[in-house]
Amino acid sequence: MLCPPGSPWYIAPVSEEDPGAPDGRAARAERRRAQRREAILLAAKAVFRDKGYHQASVHDIIDEARIARGTFYLYFSGKQDLFGELVADFLEIVRTQVRRIELGPDAPPPRIQLRDNFRRIVTAVLEHAAIASIILRDSRGYDDESRARVDSFFGQTLQLMRQAIQVGQGLQLVGPCDVNVVSVVALGGLRHSLVRMLEAQAAGPADPDGPSFTNPEAVADELLEFFLRGVSVES
Amino acid sequence: MLCPPGSPWYIAPVSEEDPGAPDGRAARAERRRAQRREAILLAAKAVFRDKGYHQASVHDIIDEARIARGTFYLYFSGKQDLFGELVADFLEIVRTQVRRIELGPDAPPPRIQLRDNFRRIVTAVLEHAAIASIILRDSRGYDDESRARVDSFFGQTLQLMRQAIQVGQGLQLVGPCDVNVVSVVALGGLRHSLVRMLEAQAAGPADPDGPSFTNPEAVADELLEFFLRGVSVES
Amino acid sequence: MLCPPGSPWYIAPVSEEDPGAPDGRAARAERRRAQRREAILLAAKAVFRDKGYHQASVHDIIDEARIARGTFYLYFSGKQDLFGELVADFLEIVRTQVRRIELGPDAPPPRIQLRDNFRRIVTAVLEHAAIASIILRDSRGYDDESRARVDSFFGQTLQLMRQAIQVGQGLQLVGPCDVNVVSVVALGGLRHSLVRMLEAQAAGPADPDGPSFTNPEAVADELLEFFLRGVSVES
Amino acid sequence: MLCPPGSPWYIAPVSEEDPGAPDGRAARAERRRAQRREAILLAAKAVFRDKGYHQASVHDIIDEARIARGTFYLYFSGKQDLFGELVADFLEIVRTQVRRIELGPDAPPPRIQLRDNFRRIVTAVLEHAAIASIILRDSRGYDDESRARVDSFFGQTLQLMRQAIQVGQGLQLVGPCDVNVVSVVALGGLRHSLVRMLEAQAAGPADPDGPSFTNPEAVADELLEFFLRGVSVES
DNA sequence: CATGAATGAGCGTTCATTCAT
DNA sequence: GATGAATGAACGCTCATTCAT
Known part of the structure; x- marks a missing residue:
């Protein structure tokens, strides 16, 4: 007597690949x-x-x-291989946090979308503090393959920044500036803020600078504000 | 036979201290x-x-x-020691480029002083490209001693930034912001611009981004402008 | 005042290469x-x-x-490199033991020249027993480079054998035969005799086969005799 | 329904020793x-x-x-064990190709028996080219056990050679010679011919030396001829 | 002082073998 | 019986550092 599949007495038919026994x-x-x-x-x-x-x-x-x-x-296959995987995983995680800015009538204001991008990136980085610390701090101290990967990542991110600024200029939201320079400055600023937040997270409540870097959303907002208006008093 | 001092064959008399022969x-x-x-x-x-x-x-x-x-x-005493010295020399050079902002009636406007600080830093870094490339790109990939030195340097620089911002706030030139965050962002932005300029200098005229990063003073000015006003259209 | 060479106070003239101070x-x-x-x-x-x-x-x-x-x-640069050197040295030594058979009127009879070639080879091999043991016994158990070297050596030696036989045929001293086969057989026979002599030398007087392989010249002579006449009773 | 023993469908009754069901x-x-x-x-x-x-x-x-x-x-039990078995199998195969020379009045002439021994050995070796290549080329590059086995095999083969020569001498077919030396030379010659034939077989028709080594029987005959008469012109 | 041969701890990696499943 | 993940001793090799000359 044959027992039906699912029964504990069911004996799966023998097959080369046995796709019917996923719990085998x-x-x-x-x-x-x-x-x-x-x-x-x-x-x-x-x-x-x-x-x-x-x-x-x-x-x-x-x-x-x-x-x-x-x-x-x-x-x-070796230390490089392992590290390469960590790097690739991390970069992929960060990459997926960035959403394209939507301009449709139903979309949130660009500034909000930008802020949310920042917030997501900050959150993701803090969640992967160990590997983020290495990649964000030292862009070059790796083997050739990992270096190329990281370089490529920052290159792409930079490209995104550039596009965002150019779109903003098209919308009359962003004033005239050297896109190349400003995107590099902004990316560098973001990057170092992230490093600082990682340090704050590692230091815990004993952080010498107080709570400035402990609230990811606050930092993201401050970043955005600085990028948009600089430090000058509002005119 | 004794040869007179100055002769290549002169043999200086042996003495413990020899204070009397400073050119000996x-x-x-x-x-x-x-x-x-x-x-x-x-x-x-x-x-x-x-x-x-x-x-x-x-x-x-x-x-x-x-x-x-x-x-x-x-x-x-070893590779670390030598590298430590290179680091110390470089950091000292950069440090001396920063002048305190003078507020007297005869002093140039703070903005100009700030700009000149940026310009001097950029110039100094480009003049010491070899060591600057390493230090600016990788803050941590060294031995403990060098890392501590570099960390300390960036800490001090950050402190300078903070002070500058606070002074600006006192003068009503700088609006309200989180000083800790803004100083970190600004330092990171400056740092990455410098890295990018070093790359442009190394790449020569074949730089993919065109002349954006080849003119130190232009970059310094653009930096300052961005820090002060952000990217928003002037309101 | 200059002291003469040889004096402990002699100061050799400074020179880039200093070819005059071979004992320096x-x-x-x-x-x-x-x-x-x-x-x-x-x-x-x-x-x-x-x-x-x-x-x-x-x-x-x-x-x-x-x-x-x-x-x-x-x-x-590694084990291979060292072994390669040993192999090359040994092969060169053996190679130089082989003299071309002279046919002039003043030259010794070809048979004597052949015998002397054998004798010299045997002697040289026994003098370099350590490395010879490896090379003669195992033609292939090496890295690629050494294998190629050894293969090339045996190839060249075989070529010499072939030529010798063909010359002998031209002189009516050697009868008709398949030169390829006979040269291979002869080389193989020589090679194994050498291996056996190395073993006899290592075993010392306690050799189970008695003194057959302890006298290099006797073996060389026996070899030659066998190659020339085979084992048949003289007809 | 039970099938009778002998039927391919017969299922032997389970038993501890089951001496009565040899096909079970x-x-x-x-x-x-x-x-x-x-x-x-x-x-x-x-x-x-x-x-x-x-x-x-x-x-x-x-x-x-x-x-x-x-x-x-x-x-x-390991790589050594497996290789040892391959070696033993091969050596046994070769060993069984050698027939004792019969001297009875109805037996073929000794020379023919010798030739047939050679022919059988050559054929057997070529049929087991894979393992023969390794054993014939490198007598020593193995683990201790396999080395001992191979050494022992060549020792026994040598002994056979010696006996054959001594028998020949007793029959006045073989002239005076150092039996130890001649047997070693002959075995070495045979061995290298076999190696050469294996190479010719592997190289296929593109063999540089032409067809010399492609016909096993021809090589065997040439070998025998050389062993019996050497290369000298017949006197 | 200057030299460079010598050192040996440490590296990343391989592979024959074992054993819980 | 069959499996293959796990093991760890051993390998070839590098390189910062020392020290007799």
Whole structure:
């Protein structure tokens, strides 16, 4: 007598690929594998956060992850590969926080959209503090591949900034300026604010500058205000 | 047979202190020593520029300087020490470019003084491109000592920025804002503009963004304008 | 006042290359360097002899040579490099033992010249037993470079054999035969005799086959006789 | 419904020892086991042929055999063990090709028997080219166990050669010579001819030396002729 | 002083083998 | 029986630093 699928007594028909048994041994193995991988990435993030890219050795990572030397190489082809993955993941996360500014009649005012972009970026960065600290602080101290990735990321972000300014100029919201320079300045300002916020988060309530950098939304708003109006008294 | 002082064959009498012969053997040795030291620093700068801090090895430096391995350690206690000195020199140079804003009746308008500070900084950085590239791009990828030095430098610079803003607020030139945030943003913006200018200088006339970053004074002016007024159309 | 050369007070004239002071510091350093290099080669030979190419590790060699890990790499770029040198040296030594057969009226009979070639080869191989053991026994168990070198050597040697046979045929001293086959057989026979002699030399007087392989010249003569007449009773 | 023993559908009753059902489940398992074993040996041969003993890794073998890592160790205790088996199999095959020279009145002439021995050996070696290439070329580049086996094989073969020569001498067919030397030379010559034939077989019709080594029987005959008469013109 | 040969701790990586599933 | 993830000893090699000359 055959038991129906779903019954605990059901015996799945033997097949090469066995797509009908998603909870089978293979699937569990797959899950375990993914978990292990995540555990290594987690350990590596902690090590990179504490020591930086160059000071961190594979030895440190496997110690932190409590695995054998060889195990590391089952999951990653080397330190570069692992770091490259962390970088790619992080950059992708940040990239997806940026929404294109909508100009339709039903869309929120551009200023609000811009502010929300800032807010989302700040929040995302703070949520991935370990890897963000490294990437935002040191743009170049990596292997060639990771450097290229980071450079490319900042290049694209810069491009977005430039476009935003040019659109603003078209809408008569932004005055005449050197787009190249202003976009670089703005990106640099944003970047350092993020670094500072990461430090504030790490320092906890004992931050010497008080609560300035502990409220992500407030910083985002202050940033936007500064970019739009500068520091001069309103005329 | 004794040769007179000044002759290349002159042999200075041995003495413990030799205060009476300031141009004698000791002084010449001192001068030679200083020259040698400078030569090593020069070679090291070139190597660091080409390879970055971590990729540069002592081997590269002594090759560039055409000295023996051991000689290097007669002048520096190691790669860290040498790099620390380069960092300190550079930071000192930049620091001296910043003049306090004078408020007397005969002083130029604060805005002009500020602009001149920017201009001087930009010029100084471009003149020390090799070491500036490393320090401005990567704040952390060094040994502990150099990191501390760089951190301290940026901390002091930030303090200067803060003071400037607060003074401006006292003079009713600067509107209300979070001083901590604005100073960080401004410093970050300045820093990245400098990085971009260094790249433009290295790229030469083939720079993809055109002449935006090739004229130090123009960039300094644009920076100041942006800091003061932001990008909004003037109201 | 100048002191004569040889005096402990003699000051050698300064010169860039100093070719007039062959016993100077540089020359002594050079000699020491060469000695050290030889010592490492010697140690390596012993290790290769005892363990074979693949079983021998750099660790074994530096242990045998009583040097530090790094020192090894001052003299050789790696295990392959060192082994390649041993191989090249050995092959060159063997190559130079082979003299072209002279046919002039004053030249010794070809058979004698051939015998002397054999004798010289045998002697040379026995003098370099360590490396010869490896190369003669295993033609292929190396890295690509060394394999190519050894293959090329045997190829050239084979070519010499072929030519010798063809010359002999032209002189009516050698009968009709497949030159390709006979040269390969002869080379193989010679090679294995050499291996056997190396073993006899290593075994010392306790050799199970008695004195057959202990007298190089006798073996060379026996070889020649066999190559010329085979084992058949003379007809 | 039960099928009778012998039927492919027969299912043997389960029992601890099952001595009465030699074709039952245990036997099938045994057969499967043997097949699996053979498959691994086959895969290993291909890998050893392509990469040589040292370059071949267990990883390569299990990849080629399409089995899991652990499975390999169910059948062999390691790479050495597997290789040892290949060696033993090959040596046994070659050994059985050699027939004792019969001297009875009805036996073929000794020369013909000798020739046939050569022919059989050549044929067998060419049929097992993969493993033969490794064993014939490199007598020593293995682990201790395999080396001992190969050494022992060549020792025994040498002994056969010696006996054959001594028998020939007793029959007045072979002249006086140093049996030890001549047997070594002959074995070495044979061995290298075999290596050369393996190369010719691998090279296919594009062999640089033409057809000399492509006809096994011709080579065997040429070998015999050379061993018996040498290269001298017949006197 | 200047030299550069020598050092050895440390690196990233491989791979034969084991064992829980 | 079959699996393949996990293991860790061992590898070849680098490089900042020391020290006898």
